[in-house]
Amino acid sequence: MSVQMPSRQSWRERWAGLFFVGPFLLLFAVFLLWPTVSGLWNSFFNTSLAGVDQEFLGLQNWREMFADSAVWSSLKNTLIFTAMSTPPLVVIALVMALLANRTGVLGWLLRFAYFAPFVLPATVVTLIWVWIYEPGFGLVNGLLTAGGFAEIDWLNTENRAMLAVVITTVWWTVGFNFLLYLAALQGIPEQVYEAADIDGASERQKLFRITLPLLRRTTALIAVLQLVASLKIFDQIYLMTNGGPNYATRPIIQYIYQNGFTNYRIGYASAISYMFFAIIVVVAVLQFKLFSGSKEDSA
Amino acid sequence: MRSTWTFPKVATAVGAAILGVIWLIPLLWALSTSLKPEPETTRSPITWLPEAPTADAYRSILEQGDLIRWFVNSSVVSVLVTVLTLLVSVLAAFGFSRTEFPGRRLIFGLVVAGILVPPQVLIVPLFQEMTGLGLVDTYWGIMLPQVVAPVMVFVLKKFFDGISRDYEDAARVDGASRWRIVWSVMVPMSRPILVAVGIFTFIGAWNNFLWPFIVTTDPSMMTIPVGLANVQGSYGLRYAQIMASALLGGLPLLIVYALFQRQVVRGVGDAGIKG
Numbered sequence: 001m002s003v004q005m006p007s008r009q010s011w012r013e014r015w016a017g018l019f020f021v022g023p024f025l026l027l028f029a030v031f032l033l034w035p036t037v038s039g040l041w042n043s044f045f046n047t048s049l050a051g052v053d054q055e056f057l058g059l060q061n062w063r064e065m066f067a068d069s070a071v072w073s074s075l076k077n078t079l080i081f082t083a084m085s086t087p088p089l090v091v092i093a094l095v096m097a098l099l100a101n102r103t104g105v106l107g108w109l110l111r112f113a114y115f116a117p118f119v120l121p122a123t124v125v126t127l128i129w130v131w132i133y134e135p136g137f138g139l140v141n142g143l144l145t146a147g148g149f150a151e152i153d154w155l156n157t158e159n160r161a162m163l164a165v166v167i168t169t170v171w172w173t174v175g176f177n178f179l180l181y182l183a184a185l186q187g188i189p190e191q192v193y194e195a196a197d198i199d200g201a202s203e204r205q206k207l208f209r210i211t212l213p214l215l216r217r218t219t220a221l222i223a224v225l226q227l228v229a230s231l232k233i234f235d236q237i238y239l240m241t242n243g244g245p246n247y248a249t250r251p252i253i254q255y256i257y258q259n260g261f262t263n264y265r266i267g268y269a270s271a272i273s274y275m276f277f278a279i280i281v282v283v284a285v286l287q288f289k290l291f292s293g294s295k296e297d298s299a
Numbered sequence: 300m301r302s303t304w305t306f307p308k309v310a311t312a313v314g315a316a317i318l319g320v321i322w323l324i325p326l327l328w329a330l331s332t333s334l335k336p337e338p339e340t341t342r343s344p345i346t347w348l349p350e351a352p353t354a355d356a357y358r359s360i361l362e363q364g365d366l367i368r369w370f371v372n373s374s375v376v377s378v379l380v381t382v383l384t385l386l387v388s389v390l391a392a393f394g395f396s397r398t399e400f401p402g403r404r405l406i407f408g409l410v411v412a413g414i415l416v417p418p419q420v421l422i423v424p425l426f427q428e429m430t431g432l433g434l435v436d437t438y439w440g441i442m443l444p445q446v447v448a449p450v451m452v453f454v455l456k457k458f459f460d461g462i463s464r465d466y467e468d469a470a471r472v473d474g475a476s477r478w479r480i481v482w483s484v485m486v487p488m489s490r491p492i493l494v495a496v497g498i499f500t501f502i503g504a505w506n507n508f509l510w511p512f513i514v515t516t517d518p519s520m521m522t523i524p525v526g527l528a529n530v531q532g533s534y535g536l537r538y539a540q541i542m543a544s545a546l547l548g549g550l551p552l553l554i555v556y557a558l559f560q561r562q563v564v565r566g567v568g569d570a571g572i573k574g
Contacts, residue, residue, distance in 0.1 A: 016477065017398030024391035024452060025406065031444040032413050035424035042424060099315035106312065111560060113319035116326070119552040121506040121524035127545040128329045131538055139328050142345035171325065176567065183568025203307040232419055235508045239528060253419050260423040261513065273420045280417050 043270035061271040071272060073247065074255040077162070081237075081251065082230040084166045089226050090219065092170060093177030098211070100178070101185045111182075115175035122172075122235035129168040130155065130240055158248040161241050165249060169236055173229075177222050184218040185211070224287040231280060252276050326546075333357065333542040340538040356539035357547070366544055368519060369526035370551070373505055376441050376522055380504040381497055383446045389493070392455035393481050397467070407456075413449040422513050429514055436517045445504055451496055458492050459485060495566025498559055505552055523548045 018025075043061050045054045065071050100110035117125065132139045133154040141151045154164040188211065196206050234253040237243060243250030252272070260269035332340055333356050335349040360366055394400075395407050425444055426435075434440030466488070467480045475483065486493065508524045515521050518529070527548050530541055556563060 013399075015400055017394045017400035017403065020394030020398060020477075020481075021391045021400075021406070024387045024410075024447075027387065027443065027447045028410065028413060028449065031425065031428075031447050032416060032421070032449070033409075035421045035428055036416055038427070039421065039424040042427075096318065099311055099318060102312075102315075106316070108560065110315050110319050111564060112557065113322045115563070116553060116556060117322070119502055119506070119556045120549040121527070121552075122508045123524045123527040124545045124549040127527060127530065127541055128325050131332065131542060132325060132328065134538075137341045137343050137345055139324075139345065142343070146344055171322065179564055179567035182564065186568070203305075232417055234419065239508075256419075257422065257513075260426070266423055266427065269423045273423060277417065277420045280420075281415055284415055 039270045042267050043274055045267045047266040048264045061268050065271050074250045074252045077249055078251045081233050085169050085230050086226050088170050089174050089177055090223050093174050094181050096178040097181030097185055114178050117172045118175035125172045126239035133164055155241050156245050158245055161249050165237055165240055180222050184215055188214055228283055329542040329546055333539050335539050337537055337539050356543035360540055360543050369521055369523045373522040377501050377504040380442050380445045381501045384448050384500045385497055388451040388455055391452045392459050395456045396459035410449045410452055426513055436515055436520045440514045441511050458489055462488055494562050498563055
């Protein structure tokens with residue numbers, strides 16, 4: 001179309017697009033690309049936060065990282081958190097969606113109750129839950145002692161602290177998965193159920209023969225999104241247990257944070273960041289494979 | 300067709316209501332605590348409801364003023380992040396969807412790859428960069444990294460791709476520039492998705508903890524999530540005050556959600572279908 005236009009015009013035509021993408025690209029380059037590249041660069045130096053006398057170390061940071069037991073234990077904590085939190089965050093969300101898929105006032109109230117915690121900041125959530133877990137007069141221990149059970153110092157006991165964080169996380173974030181399931185449920189055409197009614201299907205049969213099979217793809221999507229989100233755990237643990245007791249809950253991002261901002265070892269923190277980045281990329285690629293592979297059997 | 304009350308229906312409604320109450324208990328417990336006089340909060344056995352409700356905790360929090368300061372900071376940051384993200388992302392999505400320029404495909408590929416980079420991985424180099432730019436403890440320092448949302452550019456570009464070109468051709472015949480086409484054709488046609496994207500950007504900016512926590516050291520520059528993180532230490536064990544600040548800190552978004560529930564629910568659905 002524009003072949004015959006004068007050359008001045010076509011020059012403008014060719015470059016006008018950059019005007020639209022320019023502002024975003026500038027910010028993208030400065031606040032995403034550059035730190036991504038400089039992080040990798042730093043991982044080969046013994047950079048400190050002050051930025052003075054950089055010394056090239058080659059792969060020394062990386063070698064140190066693979067030999068550092070704190071890297072492995074915080075990675076293990078991250079994986080334990082992911083393994084403990086993902087199943088309830090998927091299953092409870094599904095149950096909630098099945099229960100709240102209704103119109104009217106009750107539907108509105110249920111959608112409010114189930115999703116409300118999700119809109120709260122991490123700090124609000126953890127202040128409330130630290131108080132709930134408080135020994136002596138917190139809600140949980142208050143109920144335990146009232147029922148004649150022994151108190152548990154949830155956040156200061158090694159094999160209870162992670163469970164406590166998981167319970168808090170499920171309460172806080174399950175609402176998002178709930179809404180994803182709800183949208184999927186509302187996408188199932190009403191006629192499918194009407195046809196089942198004509199065939200005399202019971203509620204139970206409709207649930208197990210129609211609803212759940214049709215939600216299979218949504219479940220896979222939610223599970224993978226949740227997996228990636230859980231791997232990025234930091235806020236709740238930092239705020240509730242500060243990684244304790246005895247580092248039993250410290251996740252990998254907190255270890256990165258400590259190396260960078262407490263020990264001022266930018267180079268070392270960058271190397272660990274990149275290992276974590278690699279894990280996230282692998283999970284994301286698997287996710288892509290999973291979804292591009294399973295498309296045909298769901299349609 | 301009148302719906303009849305069969306047993307499964309009643310059981311579902313009751314089960315749903317019970318789960319709803321369980322989900323609200325932590326918030327109600329925080330509310331109850333915040334209305335107690337301090338000595339009652341640490342009494343054993345616990346009392347479910349305050350014996351003599353008082354707003355003392357709220358009064359002393361608000362008199363102290365920190366929370367109000369953080370509220371102002373959070374509002375400025377979240378509103379500006381939302382406006383700037385929408386502006387920059389709409390323009391970029393339009394550019395990638397409707398214009399041609401050298402390297403467009405390659406650059407768009409780079410932007411899509413940027414979706415993969417978790418912000419948590421960037422905290423250390425980004426803080427270094429902010430120190431260099433002198434943006435530590437400033438609104439710009441808190442905001443700018445949050446404005447870069449490649450996933451939003453991706454989602455909007457796909458949406459724009461689906462809008463028929465007939466509309467803009469008609470506008471062009473009427474002499475509209477591309478700039479006009481963005482604002483009077485593309486934006487009005489994508490209002491629902493822009494509202495959804497806007498609400499989620501706002502919630503995300505309001506609740507963001509890690510980055511504002513790292514880039515602010517001056518308490519007067521902190522946002523609500525960051526400021527509240529220090530509350531436990533500074534109030535000691537005054538639980539009624541801690542719960543009052545937590546609830547006041549969470550209230551703005553609870554109100555936003557109550558008002559925009561329909562848009563939020565649909566927005567998550569749209570995001571899920573696209574994801």
